[in-house]
Amino acid sequence: MVLRKAAIIGNVDNGKSTLIGQLLRQTGELKSDQIHKVERLSQLGGRSFTDLSLCTDGLETEVKEAKTIDISFKFIDTPGVRIQLADCPGHLEYFTKTASALSNSEVLVLVLDINSGITAQTSFLLKMAKFFELNSIIVCVNKMDTVGFCAATFEKVASAIKEISEGLEIKCKVIPTSGKTGENLVGRTEKLVWWKGETLMDCLEKQIEIEDKSEEDTWLGVQNVFGGSFSGASEQVQGFLLSGALRPGDFLQNRQTDCSVEIKSVTRWGKNVPFRIETGLVEVRVESKKAGQLRRGDWLVAEKKKADPRCKIKGVFLDLDVGNRSQLTVPVRLCRLFQSEMAELRLLESESDLSLRRFEATLRHPWVFPDGGGPRELRRIVATDPKTGTPLGVGFVD
Numbered sequence: 001m002v003l004r005k006a007a008i009i010g011n012v013d014n015g016k017s018t019l020i021g022q023l024l025r026q027t028g029e030l031k032s033d034q035i036h037k038v039e040r041l042s043q044l045g046g047r048s049f050t051d052l053s054l055c056t057d058g059l060e061t062e063v064k065e066a067k068t069i070d071i072s073f074k075f076i077d078t079p080g081v082r083i084q085l086a087d088c089p090g091h092l093e094y095f096t097k098t099a100s101a102l103s104n105s106e107v108l109v110l111v112l113d114i115n116s117g118i119t120a121q122t123s124f125l126l127k128m129a130k131f132f133e134l135n136s137i138i139v140c141v142n143k144m145d146t147v148g149f150c151a152a153t154f155e156k157v158a159s160a161i162k163e164i165s166e167g168l169e170i171k172c173k174v175i176p177t178s179g180k181t182g183e184n185l186v187g188r189t190e191k192l193v194w195w196k197g198e199t200l201m202d203c204l205e206k207q208i209e210i211e212d213k214s215e216e217d218t219w220l221g222v223q224n225v226f227g228g229s230f231s232g233a234s235e236q237v238q239g240f241l242l243s244g245a246l247r248p249g250d251f252l253q254n255r256q257t258d259c260s261v262e263i264k265s266v267t268r269w270g271k272n273v274p275f276r277i278e279t280g281l282v283e284v285r286v287e288s289k290k291a292g293q294l295r296r297g298d299w300l301v302a303e304k305k306k307a308d309p310r311c312k313i314k315g316v317f318l319d320l321d322v323g324n325r326s327q328l329t330v331p332v333r334l335c336r337l338f339q340s341e342m343a344e345l346r347l348l349e350s351e352s353d354l355s356l357r358r359f360e361a362t363l364r365h366p367w368v369f370p371d372g373g374g375p376r377e378l379r380r381i382v383a384t385d386p387k388t389g390t391p392l393g394v395g396f397v398d
Ligand SMILES: Nc1nc2c(ncn2[C@@H]2O[C@H](COP(=O)(O)OP(=O)(O)OP(=O)(O)O)[C@@H](O)[C@H]2O)c(=O)[nH]1
Pocket: 010, 011, 012, 013, 014, 015, 016, 017, 018, 019, 053, 066, 067, 068, 069, 088, 089, 090, 091, 142, 143, 144, 145, 146, 177, 178, 179, 180, 181
């Protein structure tokens, strides 16, 4: 089963948690004991109705104060794909958590209360979506029940959101919803009889369609290397296929050492796999002239592809520690996928009003980057405090 990650974001109280709770209920993901728990929590929290936001807002303070403080993850299983829904807090003081979900998601749902329409925070969130390269998003114009499911009111908000998204070159699908009363999440209802477009679930299923990346350049990240003792320079590699194809008989190049390796066999969970496989974890037996040349953190890429190991990197960084930072050169642990390195991070000029800054960093050991763009995951870095592990920022290498 493939995992696809969706972040649900929006302004405070626009109905994100309720919408997720209702979606879980309508897709049958909420079992009867979980519904009972939500009913009990609703009573304890003094609600006069079954508050479905409590499916995700389970912390004591979240129940008491009726707000999301920390991200919680829920799952919906569809044939072949498990959709992970990250319920993000709307309060800007918890934005660090939202930023980490945004940096780690492939799908974005923006929930917008039809009564408040587009605010400064909506524009901020859209700019953040852009920064995290989420260029195709779903917008739920929510709480439609409060305007009597009025088509004209929906159209007004929908065209405003489309206009600012277009300005940012973000494609957006805008749909009317009511999380509380459950309209247009999974099925059609009479109250929104005028709506001929998609439901939220239709949109999610389209967004999670598995892209065929087998025609792209091959990028295989080495996570673990096992043995090689019994057959000369043959090694068993457990790795992460980011894009491209793996065919027995093909040669890949270890860009860290410039050694060439031949793929002997490809398996996933112990079973032989065809060469067109979904990206993700894979085991590969490789052979090369020299034994023991592969290490965790190496990247095997298609031969002749331009990709260079670099110690000096630069890019744009979302500073999550704004206001607390006293110096502009910060020792950090830089993380990318399963790699991490100690580095000196130098923060340069501001890029915009969004706490985005240019940065330069010097790594102790070189990392391989593709020339000119390449997969988002290869360029995304997270900087953490080396002593506490607290995230200091997230960014992308140029
Ligand atoms: N009428 C109506 N009320 C809604 C709807 N969705 C949520 N609400 C109410 O709006 C309030 C906020 O709902 P939540 O789901 O907690 O909103 P949220 O966006 O998750 O809030 P934060 O996580 O704190 O930002 C609650 O009182 C909900 O009952 C809706 O579709 N219609």
